[in-house]
Amino acid sequence: MSPKNRASWLPAPKSATNVVESAPYTSPTTNELVIKTKAIALNPADVVIQQLGVLIQHYPAILGCDVAGEVVEVDPSLADRYELGNRVIGTASCLDTRDGKYCYAGFQEYVVLKAPQIAKIPVDVSYQDAVVLPLGILASASSLFAVGTLALSIPDAAKPPHGGGGLGKTVVVWGASSSVGSCGVQLAAQAGYEVIGVASGKNHQMVKSLGAAACFDQNDPSIVDSMLSYLQGKQVEGAFCSIASDSALDTLSEILDRSEGRKLVASVIPGAETKGSKGVTIVTNLKLDVHDTQYMEPVWKWLNQAMVEKKVKYAPPPEVVGNGLEAVQEGVDLLAKGVSAKKLVVLV
Structure with a gap:
């Protein structure tokens, strides 16, 4: 029965x-x-x-x-x-x-x-x-690793994490203290990218504990100039916006437009594709097959191993x-x- x-x-x-x-x-x-x-x-x-x-x-x-x-x-x-x-x-x-x-x-x-x-x-x-973790892993993985979004390298459970930006490439995560953003920071950092987190100042310590190399305050009126100064000379692979904020998309567009590297933002928000500006393209993960094993299988394989080896934090x-x-x-x-x-x- x-x-x-x-x-x-x-x-x-x-x-x-x-x-x-x-x-x-x-x-x-x-x-x-x-x-x-x-x-x-x-x-x-x-x-x-x-x-x-x-x-x-x-x-x-x-x-x-x-x-x-x-x-x-x-x-x-x-x-x-x-x-x-x-x-x-x-x-x-x-x-x-x-x-x-x-x-x-x-x-x-x-x-x-x-x-x-x-x-x-x-x-x-x-x-x-x-x-x-689950939805945060799903949403951030589809934004970071799918061919239709940022198509970044995926963490490999069979190899030690690069950590510390070992790939020599940089990714910006806006909303880094949110549930989706927290997972995005961890996944990108574990894959070997230098992660730049954007969040409220009170949450910077938490974001850095997840693997972010640096954090910027989303409420700082000089955030554009501050981030452009930090990103100077870096190979920027794009940005991931994990929160619903038109102003965040506008700011990211300005930052990427004036930085070296890809002019691409991945977002989890419906309709964000229409909000790109200054030559920056915005894509979303909403039309992707979230059961696509090409990237989901290795991500969840990594998660299983990372949980066993205590390489992942349960955040927020x-x-x-x-x-x-x-x-x-x-x-x-x-x-x-x-x-x-x-x-x-x-x-x-």
């Missing part, structure tokens, strides 16, 4: 409140497994979809992008990699459905996860710490806002008010 599942349902477009009710339990198919959810991390996408009623095709719907939990069912295709009882994190998705069921969405007790976007949690790492740090699916809406409402350098988490 299948387990009884429950979910935090969004009843209708722009509904202000989720409703916790029963939900179907779905078994895995090829390259899939099912987890019993232990922790859920909340993301700006959850706020945007709920408030604006975008992207979702049918209601009631289940949202949620980040989950951690215990493996309870494994398709034979993954039996050589995972077994019952494994503790894992994975990227959930409310945009993928099967037979009209939101089995891949995160705001429920049993979630189907797809390989390769799954990683085992080391025994000394908690669910609430580990769950801050989690802040637990409640227990149980009933706390999801409270967490989404708190996130909508704005947070800085932390990720809101619900324990299940």
Whole structure:
């Protein structure tokens, strides 16, 4: 008999409140497994979809992008990699459905996860710490490494990290203390790029701890001149903007236009392609196949190994806002008010 599942349902477009009710339990198919959810991390996408009623095709719907939990069912295709009882994190998705069921969405007790976007949690790492990573890894990897975005070199799990800008190339990450930006800093630094982070001054120490060689304050009125001075003589491979900010895109365009190197910004924001200026092109990761194994497979292979070898930090740090699916809406409402350098988490 299948387990009884429950979910935090969004009843209708722009509904202000989720409703916790029963939900179907779905078994895995090829390259899939099912987890019993232990922790859920909340993301700006959850706020945007709920408030604006975008992207979702049918209601009631289940949202949620980040989950951690215990493996309870494994398709034979993954039996050589995972077994019952494994503790894992994975990227959930409310945009993928099967037979009209939101089995891949995160705001429920049993979630189907797809390989390769799954990683085992080391025994000394908690669910609430580990769950801050999945969507950040997905969004930053697709912005940094896909052929349609910056197409940077990917960290190699089989080799020691270059670190310290060993490749002799520089990348700018704007929004470096956000959940996506934090992962972007780590991935680019581990791949051997010199990472220049842009974030609020109070978060610079955290960003540097993730591998950034230098940080600049996004609120500094002289940031353009300061960054141009620092970047003089460097081989700039482009920039990654991980936050929704037209002013950030404008500033990055000016900086790249006046620097040596690529005039390219990767963004995670819908419509950003139309906002390039001063000869700088802006691309987004939104139309990419996030299941493209060409770059996702090596990224998640690296993540599995990096977690074991403690080469990755669980950042930004989690802040637990409640227990149980009933706390999801409270967490989404708190996130909508704005947070800085932390990720809101619900324990299940």
